[in-house]
Amino acid sequence: MTIYPLLDTISEPAQLRELDRKQLPQLAEELRNFLVESVSRTGGHLSSNLGTVELTIALHYVFDTPIDRLVWDVGHQTYAHKVLTGRRAGMAKLRTHGGVSGFPKRSESPYDTFGVGHSSTSISAALGMAMAAKLNGDERKTVAIIGDGAMSAGQAFEAMNNAGVADANMLVILNDNDMSISPPVGALNKYLARILSGSAFNAARRAGEKVLGVSPSLLEFANRVEEHVKGMLTPGTLFEELGFNYIGPIDGHDLDSLIPTLQNLQKLKGPQFLHVITRKGQGYKLAEADPVLYHGVSRFQPDVGIEDGKTGGKPTYTRIFGQWLCDMADAEPKLVAITPAMGEGSGMMEFAKRFPERYFDVGIAEQHAITFAAGLACEGMRPVVAIYSTFLQRGYDQLLHDVALQNLPVVFALDRGGLVGADGPTHHGSFDLSYLTCIPNMVVMTPGDEEECRKMLTTAFRFDGPCAVRYPRGIGPGVPTEKTLGELPLGKGEIRRRGKNVALLAFGSMLTPALQAADELNATVANMRFVKPIDRDLIAELAREHSLLISIEENVLIGGAGSEVARILDETSSQVHFTRMGLPDHFIDHGDQPRLLAEVGLDKAGIIRTAQTYQDKQ
Numbered sequence: 001m002t003i004y005p006l007l008d009t010i011s012e013p014a015q016l017r018e019l020d021r022k023q024l025p026q027l028a029e030e031l032r033n034f035l036v037e038s039v040s041r042t043g044g045h046l047s048s049n050l051g052t053v054e055l056t057i058a059l060h061y062v063f064d065t066p067i068d069r070l071v072w073d074v075g076h077q078t079y080a081h082k083v084l085t086g087r088r089a090g091m092a093k094l095r096t097h098g099g100v101s102g103f104p105k106r107s108e109s110p111y112d113t114f115g116v117g118h119s120s121t122s123i124s125a126a127l128g129m130a131m132a133a134k135l136n137g138d139e140r141k142t143v144a145i146i147g148d149g150a151m152s153a154g155q156a157f158e159a160m161n162n163a164g165v166a167d168a169n170m171l172v173i174l175n176d177n178d179m180s181i182s183p184p185v186g187a188l189n190k191y192l193a194r195i196l197s198g199s200a201f202n203a204a205r206r207a208g209e210k211v212l213g214v215s216p217s218l219l220e221f222a223n224r225v226e227e228h229v230k231g232m233l234t235p236g237t238l239f240e241e242l243g244f245n246y247i248g249p250i251d252g253h254d255l256d257s258l259i260p261t262l263q264n265l266q267k268l269k270g271p272q273f274l275h276v277i278t279r280k281g282q283g284y285k286l287a288e289a290d291p292v293l294y295h296g297v298s299r300f301q302p303d304v305g306i307e308d309g310k311t312g313g314k315p316t317y318t319r320i321f322g323q324w325l326c327d328m329a330d331a332e333p334k335l336v337a338i339t340p341a342m343g344e345g346s347g348m349m350e351f352a353k354r355f356p357e358r359y360f361d362v363g364i365a366e367q368h369a370i371t372f373a374a375g376l377a378c379e380g381m382r383p384v385v386a387i388y389s390t391f392l393q394r395g396y397d398q399l400l401h402d403v404a405l406q407n408l409p410v411v412f413a414l415d416r417g418g419l420v421g422a423d424g425p426t427h428h429g430s431f432d433l434s435y436l437t438c439i440p441n442m443v444v445m446t447p448g449d450e451e452e453c454r455k456m457l458t459t460a461f462r463f464d465g466p467c468a469v470r471y472p473r474g475i476g477p478g479v480p481t482e483k484t485l486g487e488l489p490l491g492k493g494e495i496r497r498r499g500k501n502v503a504l505l506a507f508g509s510m511l512t513p514a515l516q517a518a519d520e521l522n523a524t525v526a527n528m529r530f531v532k533p534i535d536r537d538l539i540a541e542l543a544r545e546h547s548l549l550i551s552i553e554e555n556v557l558i559g560g561a562g563s564e565v566a567r568i569l570d571e572t573s574s575q576v577h578f579t580r581m582g583l584p585d586h587f588i589d590h591g592d593q594p595r596l597l598a599e600v601g602l603d604k605a606g607i608i609r610t611a612q613t614y615q616d617k618q
Contacts, residue, residue, distance in 0.1 A: 433561050
């Protein structure tokens with residue numbers, strides 16, 4: 001067990017502020033060692049949190065938290081913050097049921113000033129808090145800490161544009177580690193290098209040197225002009241133009257630089273912008289060498305690291321999608337793939353390697369990703385947007401107006417549909433079936449196994465309109481996949497098991513527990529496959545032949561697949577008894593998937609219990 005003599009004395013930031021500044025580097029070392037030891041036991045986000053140790057210490061040392069507000073962007077930066085704000089012991093149950101959340105959470109601590117799981121919200125929230133302080137006559141400070149990857153999202157710039165004219169007393173800190181989750185993409189981080197290394201700039205400089213070389217005084221003047229031009233072209237100019245006082249960049253691991261700078265900025269009025277340079281994985285050599293691998297980790301031995309080897313077992317749905325994407329791209333030259341900064345998580349890296357000219361990582365910009373896909377579709381390309389269910393919510397207007405309204409052939413490969421586990425309510429894909437089925441022109445499919453997922457993706461790709469294939473996180477039941485690109489009949493389900501009295505209408509991931517429960521119930525199981533268009537004929541057949549129908553979905557009940565079944569039964573004036581099973585009308589906390597599903601009754605035992613309860617009532 002590692003000894004932490006300084007860290008042991010810190011249970012709240014007020015104690016941190018009592019330390020001598022000379023002690024802070026030792027505290028940083030202890031805190032970093034604790035994070036490696038702790039996360040190696042629980043799993044979680046590692047490399048990004050190691051990069052913000054000194055910055056977190058400096059912020060709590062300078063600002064009077066929680067009176068002064070720290071607003072963190074995402075949660076990949078906040079483990080050190082959690083440790084220093086009284087949750088060190090709770091880190092032993094990080095991201096487990098009943099334990100500490102992996103993200104800032106207002107109900108968990110007064111130091112978590114704003115709940116967040118998605119990126120690029122910190123500046124907007126901090127501006128709201130700063131304006132509230134101004135209106136209330138409070139002198140407290142407000143600080144937003146945003147990563148460079150999150151700066152690619154439009155909301156960040158919308159907020160900065162507003163902050164510059166609102167004259168709010170706030171500080172925005174850009175934590176620039178040249179990484180988001182994947183390596184960053186987009187113009188911002190390449191802006192200066194592109195301009196100053198461009199042929200036009202350098203050709204002009206060489207010509208000027210040749211002409212002015214005859215006069216040393218003129219050449220010296222030109223060099224000064226060049227440096228001035230370079231200054232005008234730096235990213236700092238952009239933030240200055242938005243109304244911020246830009247400071248930096250400074251070393252985000254140098255406490256002797258960070259603390260005096262923050263102390264100075266603390267005294268300034270109006271919108272301030274501090275650019276700090278950090279390194280993902282700082283202080284842990286393995287994470288420094290491969291920050292993407294160590295971004296989100298399972299349990300590992302710190303002295304050994306994450307062992308690189310074949311995982312074996314069943315392939316995940318994410319991997320099934322990645323394999324299909326490459327196979328379909330081989331057959332269809334018009335296929336293009338788009339991701340909003342989640343290439344690794346969505347299983348697209350083999351495609352990116354084999355088809356780089358058809359792979360588009362647009363950064364953390366879900367709205368742009370969807371309208372970009374719409375533009376590609378307008379010109380005859382066949383875009384596949386690989387996106388997590390929870391992130392598609394951020395581009396809902398674009399999905400509705402730019403894709404569906406124009407009936408464009410865009411495929412949405414929705415990963416992480418349903419409960420995702422440790423990342424909790426901000427990442428659960430609980431709502432997609434509800435928010436997709438109400439949109440005209442949309443086709444919505446939910447695979448019950450791996451081969452069906454592959455066929456649905458092909459069906460969606462060859463359909464001349466917008467389609468979504470929604471699949472869960474993790475592995476399926478283990479059905480082998482074929483290399484062929486087969487399709488499914490549109491809007492048609494199937495009977496997987498014949499029984500009596502009770503019929504279970506299973507959507508997607510609920511097929512496996514429905515089949516398990518049916519063996520004890522002697523129930524019929526229908527693999528519904530399509531939420532929209534739903535199989536009306538199959539529902540009518542099941543209603544005629546059974547006394548009880550139960551729809552089962554890993555989606556909120558309100559507006560979900562079960563609502564569609566109820567609508568069909570109502571329209572046909574069916575007298576069959578019917579009930580729906582799905583996610584309840586409240587946000588579900590973090591925890592492992594099987595336990596969460598059992599708690600809401602979406603497992604074998606829950607299905608049996610529901611069926612028997614309704615049979616007893618008849």
